[in-house]
Amino acid sequence: MLIVHDENKNLINLLEIEISQLKGKFFCPACHSEVRLKNGNIKIPHFSHISLKECHSWSENESAQHLGLKLALYKWFARTEKVKIEHYLPELEQTPDLLVNEKIAIEVQCSHLSIKRLWERTENYRKHGYQVIWLMGHDLWIKKSLTQLQKNLMYFSKNRGFYFWECDLAQEKIRLKSLLHENLRGHVIFHLEEFNFFQGNLLEILRLPFLSQKLLSIPVTRDKNLSHYIRQQLFHRNPKWLKLQEKYYQNGQNLLSVSFERPTYAPVGLHLLENIFDSSVKKNFCQISQDLTNYYQNYWENWQKKSAQKVYPPAFYDKIINRLK
Numbered sequence: 001m002l003i004v005h006d007e008n009k010n011l012i013n014l015l016e017i018e019i020s021q022l023k024g025k026f027f028c029p030a031c032h033s034e035v036r037l038k039n040g041n042i043k044i045p046h047f048s049h050i051s052l053k054e055c056h057s058w059s060e061n062e063s064a065q066h067l068g069l070k071l072a073l074y075k076w077f078a079r080t081e082k083v084k085i086e087h088y089l090p091e092l093e094q095t096p097d098l099l100v101n102e103k104i105a106i107e108v109q110c111s112h113l114s115i116k117r118l119w120e121r122t123e124n125y126r127k128h129g130y131q132v133i134w135l136m137g138h139d140l141w142i143k144k145s146l147t148q149l150q151k152n153l154m155y156f157s158k159n160r161g162f163y164f165w166e167c168d169l170a171q172e173k174i175r176l177k178s179l180l181h182e183n184l185r186g187h188v189i190f191h192l193e194e195f196n197f198f199q200g201n202l203l204e205i206l207r208l209p210f211l212s213q214k215l216l217s218i219p220v221t222r223d224k225n226l227s228h229y230i231r232q233q234l235f236h237r238n239p240k241w242l243k244l245q246e247k248y249y250q251n252g253q254n255l256l257s258v259s260f261e262r263p264t265y266a267p268v269g270l271h272l273l274e275n276i277f278d279s280s281v282k283k284n285f286c287q288i289s290q291d292l293t294n295y296y297q298n299y300w301e302n303w304q305k306k307s308a309q310k311v312y313p314p315a316f317y318d319k320i321i322n323r324l325k
């Protein structure tokens with residue numbers, strides 16, 4: 001942490017004070033327990049709790065990555081916005097990494113956190129009228145498939161579908177992965193954009209998914225070995241595929257006789273072989289409050305009619321389905 005209290009409850013900001021001027025004891029603004037100055041070679045000078053037991057606001061001591069990203073984004077925002085670093089919000093008992101223009105909380109998430117904790121923190125911001133934007137550090141970057149936690153950190157817009165933010169301290173970049181789709185094997189595809197630190201207005205970059213823009217698309221191809229893959233999953237008794245086969249049997253059908261003539265990518269949460277999306281799907285997406293029903297239905301209708309070679313954002317399917325009606 002960079003902001004602490006001294007013995008007289010004055011705020012001390014490490015970004016604005018010479019280390020040599022620091023005297024006495026220092027305390028966490030949230031839990032009031034004692035913190036200690038760390039001034040080593042690897043991390044920038046910072047404070048850390050002697051004991052984290054009492055603290056609701058800080059769940060762990062910080063990594064060099066977290067400190068570095070927080071500081072870089074703070075400086076980037078400060079060029080154009082009113083931004084506070086580690087500003088403790090007593091009514092929430094939370095300390096967002098950054099607070100932009102008094103109402104946007106920026107959380108740089110570098111380590112795993114439980115989905116329950118993520119929901120609590122997100123709802124707490126929402127309830128008090130703050131918008132929260134989560135930006136993910138190295139360990140939470142999207143790889144081959146999406147984890148439950150990553151799905152709960154995705155956002156949604158009509159122009160970008162599902163999207164996800166990543167921060168890269170080593171390369172000094174922010175990455176936007178949008179138009180996230182999964183195929184029946186659970187592999188993910190996305191449209192990738194990178195923004196160098198300090199180039200452009202950071203708040204505008206974060207709003208990009210909601211601006212009017214050129215139509216995006218991602219080419220997709222047919223998965224020729226999908227039938228073989230499903231056969232293998234059933235043979236190895238993968239519970240997900242067994243459950244689906246069970247449903248098929250109940251309707252007098254067999255998964256193994258389905259032929260896959262077209263690409264099987266679909267928006268996250270829509271399962272093409274089930275024809276319906278799980279009504280509990282809303283609970284899977286902590287950051288998304290929009291209703292996804294139309295998007296899923298339009299995508300599904302279009303998929304059944306056409307062998308599409310590309311996937312598009314939700315706005316595209318809205319338009320073509322309405323045109324057909």
Ligand SMILES: [Zn+2]
Pocket residue numbers: 028029030031032033049054055056057058
């Ligand atoms: Zn504390």
